[in-house]
Amino acid sequence: MELLIMRHGEAGWHTLDQERELTETGRLHVAEAAAQIAESPWRPKLIWSSPFVRARETAAIVSEILNCPVEERPFLTPDDDPGQCLDALLDTDISPLMIVSHMPLVGSLATLLVDAHRNGIPFMTSQAVMLDMPVVGPGCADLKAQFLP
Template sequence: MLLFVMRHGHAEPLRKSDETRALTDEGRAEVAAVCRQRASELAQVKTIWASPFVRTRQTAKIVAETFDLPVEIQEFLTSETPVDVVLDALMAADAQRFPLMLVSHQPLVGTLVNGLCGSGDEHPMGTASLACISSEIWARDCAELEWLQHRP
């Protein structure tokens, strides 16, 4: 099964709350560029799960509109969520939902990618970075990083 993990695009500076930070024009352009560069791979995605924060919902919407996909807001996909919570959700998800895409934040996306692949902190996840991971079981050290695309 394939899992795509994306960090949101570049967002505006923190003002009132982290949850309400929106993408900048640069962030929107980053996400759109990554979608163009990985269009053939992303065309496989069946469902997008996104964090409830504004910038991740906006990122997911760009991907969803590009590939005509549904977006499901998942309250657990915030930056400080323990990786095991995400792994449990992935294991509980119906196999028919894969390839699945997660859109979230650091440090969660980096910890998830590196934890699944057993790679320490080898694979950085900058804004609009997109990882493709394959596995038959969603557990630590049980997946293979197929590729990692950073923003142009």
């Protein structure tokens, strides 16, 4: 399975966490990272997005640039257990798949898949990584590429 994991773009702080919207800079950076992904061999067939506004906005920008559909997943909010996401990955055969979510989840999930522990690596806003997993499971992924705005 090929999996892209992306952190949402920069968001403002003027409202409740779930309702935070992307800034103009955030939108620009998401588009820049998505353009890099569009030039790579790893164009996702589907995007799973957190239900939070900033992640949905990020996924919509990426979806438009990469021409792929988006589905919201309730287990992709900031403090969700990366194990829930791993379980969902085991139940899908879609590849490449992209996940758009938040810190600390994106860091914990990437670290779980690559290094088999949950001490999350940091992700900048709008950053994405490409993981290749011959088998879906902890410690089974190799980091193939990073996409930065």
